[in-house]
Amino acid sequence: MLSGFKSFIMKGNVVDLAVAVVIGAAFSAVVNSIVVGLLTPLIGRLFNAKGMEDMQWEGFMYGSVISAIISFLLVAGAIYFVIVVPMNHMIERRNRRLGIDQDVKEEAAEDPQIALLTEIRDSLRQESSRR
Template sequence: MLTGFKNFIMKGNVVDLAVAVVIGAAFGAVVDALVKSVMMPLISLLVGQPNFDDFLAFGDVRFGVLLTAVVNFLLVAAAIYFVVVVPMNHMIERRNRRLGIQPDVKEEAAEDPQIALLTEIRDALRSQSSK
């Protein structure tokens, strides 16, 4: 029983997930600081206030709180995309070029049996709708 547990814990997926959760939690503080200390002050220079909580308030119904949450979400998503995803993609492309790896998306998609099945279903539906 302990051997099975050890095998489960040592699987690549579990370890990778654990590392991702820890790194994600630590990185969340960085993104939060970027949004609160850099991006929101810049927006407040444009709009005049750092949040929209009192914007469109009708008694207890405050649509501004939702607007502030949406703006914060978009800022966090933009920060992650431009600070993490874009540089990582460039690093991966440079590494692949250095190693001579040329990804061919069309070949990978054609080899996938699920894609082939979905393509057949799509074609069958098209032929039925054209009748």
């Protein structure tokens, strides 16, 4: 039972999701201050408004929508460039160091027959290198 839990926790999707949630929460204060303190007044000045909240057209508050979109894009960009890109580079370096071919590994995970054939191929290579 514990090995199943360990396998579940160590899957890449669970770890990626946990990192995204934690980092997203941590960056939220920074991103909100950038949007409220810098971008909102700048965009408001472009449209001759005091801020994003004052930007409206016949009662439609499009300023808050623009602010939310900018905030989302900043959070997504920060997570991608600060977490995802370095993690992908670390995984690639580790796989190169261990001699793991990612394409073969993904194909083997999809089809058990391919995984078996890959094991047979690898064992035949080892036997031929011993001779």
